[in-house]
Amino acid sequence: MxxxxxxxxxxxxxxxxxxxxxxxxxxxxxxxxxxNGWTIIVIAFxxxxxxxxxxxxxxxYIQRKGKDTPYKIILLVCLLFMMMVGIIWGIGExxxxxxxxxxxxxxxxxxxxxxxxxxxxxxAFRAFRIRSVQASLLAITAVLVxxxxxxxxxxxxxxxxxxxxxxxxxxxxxxxxxxxxxxxLGAISTGLKVLVGLERTHLGQD
Amino acid sequence: MRKFLEIINTLDRRWIFVFIGLAVSLPLFFPIGIKFxxxxxxxxxYDTIEKIPDxxxxxxxxxxxxxxxxxxxxxxxxxxxxxxxxxxxxxxTCLWPAGPPLVERALAHVGAEYNxxxxxxxxxxxxxxxxxxxxxxxxASIPNTFPTDYHGTPVSExxxxxxxxxxxxxxxxxxxxxxxPGTKEWVQQVQSRYQIGLVAGCTAVSAPEFYPxxxxxxxxxxxxxxxxxxxxxxxxxxxGLGTRGMDAQSVSHLMVFAFILIGNLAYFTLKFMxxxxxx
Amino acid sequence: xxxxxxxxxxxxxxLVLIATLAxxxxxQAPAESGTTIDTRWFDFNRVNILVALIVVFFxxxxxxxxxxRGRDLxxxxxxxxxxxxxxxxxxxxxxxPILYVPGIDDMNNIQTVASMIILGNVARTxxxxxxxxxxxxxxPFVLPVAEEAVRQGYMSAGRPEAFNKxxxxxxxxxxxxxxxxxxxxxxREKPAANLFLGSFFAESLVLAETGFSTGAIxxxxxxxxxxxxFFFVACDYTLIGEELFAASAYLSREPKLLGALKGSDWAxxxxxxxxxxxxxxxxxxxEWFRNWFLVE
Numbered sequence: 082m083x084x085x086x087x088x089x090x091x092x093x094x095x096x097x098x099x100x101x102x103x104x105x106x107x108x109x110x111x112x113x114x115x116x117n118g119w120t121i122i123v124i125a126f127x128x129x130x131x132x133x134x135x136x137x138x139x140x141x142y143i144q145r146k147g148k149d150t151p152y153k154i155i156l157l158v159c160l161l162f163m164m165m166v167g168i169i170w171g172i173g174e175x176x177x178x179x180x181x182x183x184x185x186x187x188x189x190x191x192x193x194x195x196x197x198x199x200x201x202x203x204x205a206f207r208a209f210r211i212r213s214v215q216a217s218l219l220a221i222t223a224v225l226v227x228x229x230x231x232x233x234x235x236x237x238x239x240x241x242x243x244x245x246x247x248x249x250x251x252x253x254x255x256x257x258x259x260x261x262x263x264x265x266l267g268a269i270s271t272g273l274k275v276l277v278g279l280e281r282t283h284l285g286q287d
Numbered sequence: 288m289r290k291f292l293e294i295i296n297t298l299d300r301r302w303i304f305v306f307i308g309l310a311v312s313l314p315l316f317f318p319i320g321i322k323f324x325x326x327x328x329x330x331x332x333y334d335t336i337e338k339i340p341d342x343x344x345x346x347x348x349x350x351x352x353x354x355x356x357x358x359x360x361x362x363x364x365x366x367x368x369x370x371x372x373x374x375x376x377x378x379x380t381c382l383w384p385a386g387p388p389l390v391e392r393a394l395a396h397v398g399a400e401y402n403x404x405x406x407x408x409x410x411x412x413x414x415x416x417x418x419x420x421x422x423x424x425x426x427a428s429i430p431n432t433f434p435t436d437y438h439g440t441p442v443s444e445x446x447x448x449x450x451x452x453x454x455x456x457x458x459x460x461x462x463x464x465x466x467x468p469g470t471k472e473w474v475q476q477v478q479s480r481y482q483i484g485l486v487a488g489c490t491a492v493s494a495p496e497f498y499p500x501x502x503x504x505x506x507x508x509x510x511x512x513x514x515x516x517x518x519x520x521x522x523x524x525x526x527g528l529g530t531r532g533m534d535a536q537s538v539s540h541l542m543v544f545a546f547i548l549i550g551n552l553a554y555f556t557l558k559f560m561x562x563x564x565x566x
Numbered sequence: 567x568x569x570x571x572x573x574x575x576x577x578x579x580x581l582v583l584i585a586t587l588a589x590x591x592x593x594q595a596p597a598e599s600g601t602t603i604d605t606r607w608f609d610f611n612r613v614n615i616l617v618a619l620i621v622v623f624f625x626x627x628x629x630x631x632x633x634x635r636g637r638d639l640x641x642x643x644x645x646x647x648x649x650x651x652x653x654x655x656x657x658x659x660x661x662x663p664i665l666y667v668p669g670i671d672d673m674n675n676i677q678t679v680a681s682m683i684i685l686g687n688v689a690r691t692x693x694x695x696x697x698x699x700x701x702x703x704x705x706p707f708v709l710p711v712a713e714e715a716v717r718q719g720y721m722s723a724g725r726p727e728a729f730n731k732x733x734x735x736x737x738x739x740x741x742x743x744x745x746x747x748x749x750x751x752x753x754r755e756k757p758a759a760n761l762f763l764g765s766f767f768a769e770s771l772v773l774a775e776t777g778f779s780t781g782a783i784x785x786x787x788x789x790x791x792x793x794x795x796f797f798f799v800a801c802d803y804t805l806i807g808e809e810l811f812a813a814s815a816y817l818s819r820e821p822k823l824l825g826a827l828k829g830s831d832w833a834x835x836x837x838x839x840x841x842x843x844x845x846x847x848x849x850x851x852x853e854w855f856r857n858w859f860l861v862e
Contacts, residue, residue, distance in 0.1 A: 099619075102480075103612055105604045114427035121417040121424060121432070127707070128416065131739070134706030138736045147732070156738075173438070174391055182388050187353035190385075193742030194354040194768060198539065200775040201796075202307045203300035206546040207778075208799035210554050219798075220551070224544050230491075230514055232323035233537035246326060254498050257791055260807045261499065262837060264789040267811030268676045270626055270830040275679060279630070279822050280814075300779070354742065354768065466767045467671070479861060492768070492792050 088278040095276040135160065222248060289560060295553035303546060310542040314534035321537055328501050329518040332486045332508025335459065336369055343458040344376045344451060346429075348473065349393075351465035352385035355490050359463050361516040361529035362488035363393045366461055369523050371401040376447050377409040378457065380433065382421060382468045387414050387437055406436075406445045413437030418468040422476045426454055459484035459507075466493065474500050488515060614858055621836070626829030633825030641827060646785050646803035647816050653759030653783045654691050662758035663698035663733075664688070667748060667773065669764020669788070670704045670741060673711060676811075677789050681764035682708075682715045683814035688761065689719025693728055701734045702751060704744040709736050745769035749776045762786040762801070763810060766793045774800030787813065 094116075101113040139153040147153075167178040209220040228234040229245025238244075274280035325333075339345065347366065351359045370377050379394070381387050390411055403409055412433040415421045424432040429451055430442045442448045450456060460483055464470045470487040474497075478485045484507055489497060491512025500506040510519055513536060516529030633639055657664045666688060668681040685701065692699045701712050713734045720729040737747035749772065752760065760777040762770070762784070770786075770793040777784050778800050786797035787805025797804045805813060808830070815823035840859075847855045 103609055103616055105606050105609045107603045107605070109607075110427065110604075114424065114431070117417075117420050117424040117427065118431065120420045121415065124416045124420070131706050134709070135736070135739070138706065138709065172388070174388075174395065179388060182385075186385075187356070190352065190354040190740075190742055191356060193745065193772070194357075197768065197771055198311060199304045199307050200771045202539075202543050202546060203303045204771065204775055204778075204796070204799045205543050206298070206300075206303055206550045209547045209550070211551055220547060224547060227540050228544060231537040231540045232321035232514075232517075232533050233541055235323055236321050242324065242326065249495060249498060250502065253495055254502065257495060258499055260791050260794075261496075263834060264791070264807035264811075266622070266830045266833055266837075267680075267789065267808030269622055270826050271676045271680055271811050273623060273626055274823075274826055275676075279826070280679070280683065467765075490768075496792050 084281065088281070092276055092278065095272075132160070132164075289557070292553045292557050292560075295549060296557055298550075306542055306546075307539060310539040311535045314538050315531070318531070319534045319537075321534060323514070323517065323521075323533065325518045325522055326515075328498075328506075328509035328511070329515050330508075330522070331501070332488070332510050333369070333519060333522040335484060335486050335507040336366070336373070336375075336461070339373065339375060339458045341374045342376070344378060344447070344456060345370055345459055345461060346425075346454070346457040347377050347379045347461040347463070348382060349379060349386050349390045349463050350382045350469045351389070351463060352383050353389065355465035356389065357528070357532065358490050358513050358516060359465055359488060360389065360393065361513070361527045362510055362519060363390070363463050364397055365516065365519050365523050365525055365527055365529070366463070366488070367393060367397040368401075368525060370461075371397060371403055371408070372523075374408075375458075378429075378447065378451065379409065379411045380421075380425075381412075381414040382418060383465070384414050384416070387411070391437070406440070407447060410442075410445050410447050411437040412442070419472050419476045422468070422472060423480075426477060426481055428453055454481045454483050457483070459486070461486055461488075463488045464493075465490055469493070470497050470500075470506070474505050478505050488519075491515075612861065615861060622830070622833045625832045626826050629829040629832070630822045630825030633821035633828070636821075639821075639824045639828050641812070641816055641824065644805065644809055644812065644816055646787060646805045646809065647813055649783070649785050649803045650688060650759075650761065650817070651691065653761070653785060654688075654695060654697070656783055657697050657758035658695040660758045661697070663700050663755055664692060664759045664761065665748075665752065665755075665757040665777075665782070666699060666701045666761045667764070668701065668703065668708065668712060669762075669766055670744060670769065671765035672705050673708055675765050677765040678708060680811050680814060682711055684763055684810075684817060685712060686715040686719045687814070687817040689716040690723045691719075693720040693723035693725040696725070696728060698730065698733055700751060700755065700757065702737045702744070702748050703735065704737060704739065704741070706736055706739075709734065741767065741769055742772075745772045748773055752776050752780050752782070756780050757782055760784045762788070762797065763805070763813070764788065765790055766797075771796035771800060777801075 097116070098113065101110065104110070136157065139157055142153050143150050143157075163178065163181065166176075166181070170176045170178065172178045172182075205223070209216070209223060211217040211220055226245050226248055228237070229241045229248075234241035234245065271280065336345075347370075349359075349363055367377065379390055381390060394405075394409060394411060397403075398405070398409060405411075412429075413436060415433060417424070421432060430448065433442060435441050436445060454460070454477065460473065460477065462470050462473045462485065464473075464487065470489050470493070473485060473487070477483065485505065486508035487497060487506055488510035489512075491514070494509065494511025494515070497506060497509055497511075501509045510516060513529050513532045516527070517533050518529075520527040520529050629639070654664065666685055668685060669675070669678055671678050673679065673682075689699055699716060701716060703709050703712055713731065716734055717726070717729050720726055738744045751757075752773075753776065757780075760773075760782045762773060762777075763786070766773075766786075766788050767790065770788070774784060774786065774797055784801040785803045785805070786801040787810040788794065788797065789807045789810055791807065794804065794806060811830075812827050815827040844855055844859070847853075
């Protein structure tokens with residue numbers, strides 16, 4: 082029953098929410114609303130479990146004195162610090178929590194995102210070599226869209242941005258739709274397998 | 288010549304990083320001021336909000352974090368400017384945990400400029416975990432999903448929330464999103480179910496994914512990336528962060544194009560030389 | 567037979583549940599005045615979606631049954647998945663580990679579920695060659711599932727003692743901290759092969775470029791379309807969209823998974839046919855066919 086009960090819950094919950102999409106009855110929808118509320122509460126508790134899991138995994142590593150132990154200690158200290166600071170003094174503007182968020186967390190996150198600009202340039206330099214017909218189509222389209230979607234494109238040719246929009250709205254959209262349809266079908270298929278219990282990897286296999 | 292071409296062909300990527308760094312930073316100090324026009328999806332975003340009767344209530348979902356601030360924060364500021372100018376009442380939610388402090392900053396900045404009052408002209412309901420579940424739950428009851436605002440005030444005591452039960456009481460939804468959960472989920476879970484007007488601003492890399500929704504009318508307007516933000520700023524008549532970043536973006540794109548060109552020239556010239564040597 | 571029995575039992579259970587909830591809902595006190603009450607038990611505007619869902623479900627179940635009866639189902643070669651075997655071989659020759667990144671999303675994302683299935687297959691292959699398999703994770707809830715998948719893989723290869731729990735590592739909840747952690751692993755441990763299979767977002771290029779700089783063979787797969795271009799330019803092989811979902815069937819060759827893949831392929835063929843017919847009819851200004859597929 083260790084596997085059967087979770088599978089049954091999965092199926093019933095999935096079937097219920099599929100049914101909710103087709104049944105507009107107010108009374109039935111109120112059940113869906115109630116279940117949604119329960120889900121939000123459970124997910125909120127997942128944060129508590131997440132913190133406990135983070136602490137457990139890292140404490141376990143520290144106990145075993147792995148080579149990254151100093152980083153794990155820093156992680157736990159920072160976690161505890163931000164939690165305490167947020168709980169004691171709040172998370173509004175001009176609090177200690179807010180200071181760390183704006184002056185440390187935000188710039189660090191923005192910095193990692195900014196790395197993409199450099200990586201895109203080096204990837205483009207390396208990958209856009211016209212070795213074949215497909216590669217040349219890729220390179221030419223990429224260059225046209227790249228130039229057309231910034232103001233310099235319009236400065237070169239006034240209809241550059243319209244041409245770039247056409248590439249985005251017609252050939253790009255067609256290809257994207259095809260991939261979207263395929264991916265959606267794949268997701269439906271995998272979802273069905275999970276719902277009926279054909280796929281049980283997430284529960285641990287027998 | 289051959290040695291030079293071989294160096295170019297196998298150029299250490301750190302040289303590329305240096306040139307890109309210069310291409311991005313120099314135009315920020317020495318602006319060029321390249322002009323640009325407004326695209327249809329961004330015009331759609333602006334027009335949809337303009338058509339809403341003054342004084343109506345709008346739901347705005349700011350689903351982003353500091354990583355995508357350069358592209359999405361200007362959109363948020365400018366959208367708030369347009370909505371406050373029309374005296375629209377804005378109800379703001381966040382589905383990303385790091386979103387609320389950024390929203391607070393935007394509201395403090397724009398709200399003060401237009402003398403808007405918290406609780407009367409706008410309310411920030413804060414973050415709620417649950418992703419699509421929260422979206423669907425708001426369709427049943429927004430007060431039940433967000434019983435208090437970001438500062439802990441019960442929603443029943445907030446004037447702007449009086450009479451607001453679910454999506455039927457808001458004129459439209461404005462979504463600014465950086466990924467998941469975001470625009471796609473708003474279209475799938477909310478727009479398709481409740482047939483409510485929806486406009487979206489997203490990162491440049493995500494924008495192509497939402498063109499199908501714009502084409503079918505599920506999205507009434509779409510802004511993609513910093514260019515979208517700059518176009519929107521032009522329509523609203525503000526000189527914001529989006530516009531200021533356009534020169535840097537133009538020069539850096541040209542730089543990438545130059546690298547692609549140089550790389551291919553070096554590649555083909557070397558190939559031609561080798562073929563000539565081998566007879 | 568087993569599937570039919572399962573389906574029958576659970577379908578009955580869900581009907582009973584829905585009917586019970588409906589009966590209770592019917593007796594509930596009327597809603598507050600001013601609220602619109604809907605007493606319909608079925609929204610006929612969505613019957614087209616229901617029909618489509620039933621057709622897709624039927625096709626998948628039919629082909630699963632067919633596959634279980636021993637019929638050989640053809641699946642075309644997917645270069646990216648064949649490359650996984652090549653990657654494992656290369657790692658064995660070089661004596662270096664394999665890095666498997668299952669994406670950054672939680673278990674509620676179907677791509678992560680698909681990635682865990684592939685992970686089990688990869689672990690089984692890797693166990694046979696006795697090379698380390700490093701699996702860095704972003705979310706704590708994925709950790710036990712990944713551990714179990716890898717453990718099962720090693721067990722089914724008959725090498726349970728080779729499973730090293732320390733190689734399935736939780737890194738960080740934060741997207742770019744996770745990416746930075748993986749970059750660190752790639753630069754320090756220099757895996758021979760990097761497998762990026764799952765749901766990825768902005769960190770995809772950061773990971774792929776760093777992996778490229780270490781000289782590893784890289785196979786990526788995601789259904790997040792906006793990240794596919796980055797994987798294309800930086801990886802040796804890329805699985806596009808549903809190829810990720812097909813991977814579990816392709817690698818394991820299990821009849822039920824092959825059948826499900828075949829079923830969804832047939833569903834796609836039907837959609838293609840509808841697109842073709844619809845395009846022709848709309849071009850001739852015949853609207854009734856198109857209107858069948860409108861969702862209100």
